Amino acid sequence: MKKEKKMTLTLPEEELMSCGHLACQGCGATLAMRYVLKALGQKTVLCIPACCWAVIDGAFPHSSLDVPIYHCAFETAASTACGVKAGLEMVGDRETTVVAWAGDGGTFDIGLQALSGAAERNDDIIYVCYDNEAYMNTGIQRSSATPYGAWTTTTPVKFFKNQPKKDIVAIMAAHRIPYIATGSVAYPEDLYKKMKKAKDIKGTRFVHIFAPCPTGWKSRPDDSVKLARMAVQNGLFPLLEVENGEKITLNLKLKEKKPIKDYLRLQGRFRHLTEDQMMAMQAEVDARWERLVGGSRPL
C-alpha cells in the first residue's frame, strides 16, 4: 500500500541550512551548500569571501546556516581558512573541518594567489569553489571561469567572452594536492560521497562544483538542475577526481556524449552564437573529452 511505503531519501534528511535565505529562485549555489553541509556535518567552519553566498546567508544580525561562518575579504578565502585552521588547532580543536567556500571570481581570479599558496603549503583545508561562471553577486560580469562564447555585462554580445574557461582543475592538479574533485548539483549523491571522502583526507582538498545561475545565464529557474545534468552529460563539466595530482578517475564514463547545442539553447547568455561558433565549441569539448578519456595531460 502506498501509504505505508517510506520516502526514498538518498541523502541524510537533516538540514544545516534553513529557509529564508536570500538566494534567487532556482539558485544552484544553494543546492551546492545544502549537499556539502549534509556531508561535512555541523563541526564545520566556513570562510566565505565576497560572492553570492556573502549575501545569501542573510544580513547582519541574522544567518541561515547552523555552522559558524567567517565572512572574509574577496581574495582571502584560502588565506583566512588557513589561519582559522591553525587557530583552531592551537586552541585544541583538531576535529572541526575548515572550508573555504568561494565563487568562481574569488577562486579563479582574485583569490588564485591565496589558493595557490595554501595548496603549495598543503594546508589542511577544504577549498570549495561553486562555479556559476561569472561575477554574479556584483551583477554578472565576466570572470576567467566564464566559458567561451558567453554574454556577460562586461562581455556584451559584440565582444562576447573570447577566451576559453580557465582550467582550474589542471592548475590545482599541478600543485599535487592530495585530493581534487568536481561535482554537479544535478548529482548530489556523487557530490555527497566526494565531500565525505574529502573530509577524511589531510592536506589541501579542492572541490569544483558546477552551480547554474538562472539570473546570470538567462535561463529558466526550473532548468537549473537540468542544466547541471546536461553539462555533465555533454562532457562540458566531467565528473572526476584527481589524487595527488596524478591519478585521474572519471566518475561518469559517458558512452555517448550529448551535443552541447541543446544545453546552449536553454540559456540566453549563448543566444547570439552562430552555427559556426557552436560547432567550434563542440569541437573543443570533443577534443578535451578525448584527452581526458585518453589519460593525457594536461586535463
Next chain:
Amino acid sequence: MRDKNAKKVVFHSEREMPTMIISVGSQTYNKTGAWRNIRPVIELDKCLKCGICWKFCPEPSIVIQDEWPVVDYDYCKGCGICAEECPAKCIVMVAEEK
C-alpha cells in the same frame, strides 16, 4: 535549525549590539514565500515517494511529513525545479491568486 517562529532581530541602541559583528538571530524570520507568483502543487495520488523533489529544492522548502513530501509555502519561492525534476510529473505549478 528551522525555527519558523524566529523573529527579526531589532536593536534600539548600540548597547544592545554585540561588540563583534556577529549574527544573533535566525534568517528564518524572512518568509520568502512572498516572492513567488507560481506555486507547486503535489498530486499525492501519483507521487512515487522517490524523494527527488525534496532532494532538489534550493531553499529547502519541501519537507517530509508522515512519509509524504509537503511544500512549506511560507518559504517556497516558486522556482519550479521540483515540478521539472519530478519523474512522475505529479507536481503542477499553479498561478498564485492575489
Next chain:
Amino acid sequence: MKKVIMGNHALSYGALLARAQVIAAYPITPQTQVVELLSEMCADKILDAMFIKVESEHSAMAACIGASAAGARTFTATSAQGLALMHEMLHWASGGRHPVVMGNINRAMAPGWSIWTDQNDSLSQRDTGWMQYYCSSNQEVVDTVIQAFKVSEQLLIPGLVVLDAFALSHTYEVVDIPDQALVDKFLPPFQPEIRLTPSDPHAFGGLTSPDHYFELRYKLERDMEKAPALIEETGREFKKIFGRSLDLVDPYLCDDAELIFVTSGTAGYTARVAVDELRKEGLKAGNLRMRVFRPFPFARVREVVAKAKKVAVLDRNISYGAHGIFYQEVKSALYGPQPSPPVFGFIAGLGGRDITVDSFREISSYTLARAKPEEDIVWIGVKR
C-alpha cells in the same frame, strides 16, 4: 636576563614571551630577522606556535585574522610595501575587532626602492583603527609587544608596534629579557568569549546595512577612547612587576622648558642628546617623545607643552599637500580656547636621511629666531 639583541629580535622575543600561538608572515627587508628568529623558535619548540609561511602580506593579515577569530593569539611583522599591501586587511582586523599585534619596521615607501627609515608607511595607516606605538629602544620594543597584547585583548582592537629601519631594527642594544613566568602572570592567555566554534555558531562580518554599521563603528571608537587610560594603567602594572614603565608620552626636561621638541622613533633619543647640549649652552630645551600615536594622547600633549614658549615638531614623514603628520596632530591637540604656544613644523630624515644633533640645532635656531611659524613645513637637510 640581559642579552645584546637587535631591534628585530626584540620583536621576536616579545612575541615569544607573549606566547603568540599563530604567526603568519612574509619576509621583507628590514623585517626578515623578526620572522627568521620566530621560525627557529617554533622549530626548536621554544615557542609553541604554528607559523604559516604565507605567500604575501595580504594573506598574512588574512590568516592572522582567521586565527584570531578562531581564538588564538596572533602576531606578525612587516614593513613599508608589505604594510601597504595589507591595507585592506588592516581595516578588517580593527572592524572585525581582532586583537592582532603586529611589528612594523618603518621603511620608506617606494618608488624608488628604499630600505631605509621613514614613517610614511605606518602613518599612512593611521585611519585604519589600529593602535600605534612608536619605539625608540629595543627594551621598549620587547616591553611594548607584551603590553600591546594585554591592551588589545581587553579592547578587542589590534595594535602596531613600530620601530625605525636599521636605526633600531638592526641596532644591537642591551635588553633585559623579561622572565617568562612573570610575563605569564602579567599577560593571561587569550580567551575570547566570541570565537569561531561549532558549539556556538555565528556568522561573523555579514552584510551590514546603514541601519547597523554606524553603531558598530561608534562602538569601535568608544572602545578606542578607553585606550589611553588602559595603556597608562597597563604601564603602571608592568612597572610593578618589571620595574620599567611605559607611558603614552615620554617627556624629557619639559617642566621648565621654553622650547620643546616633539619627536618619535630613534630621533626621539637623538633629541635628548641635543637637549642636553643646548641646555649646557643656556637654552631651556625639552623633548616630548611621542610613544603612542593612536589613540592620539591629546590631553597629555596639551599638559606637557602648556607652559612652553614654543613647540617644534619633527616629522620623519609627510602628508603630501598638507604637512608632517605629528605636526598636524599636535596642532590639533593645542587648538582651542586655552592659550597655547606656537607650533613649528619640520620635516627631516625622509628615506633614511640621517637625523643628527645638528638637525636639532638647526631646528632650534630657526624656531628661536621667529615669534611664530612663517610656514607649515620647514625642510631640514634637503639639498636645495
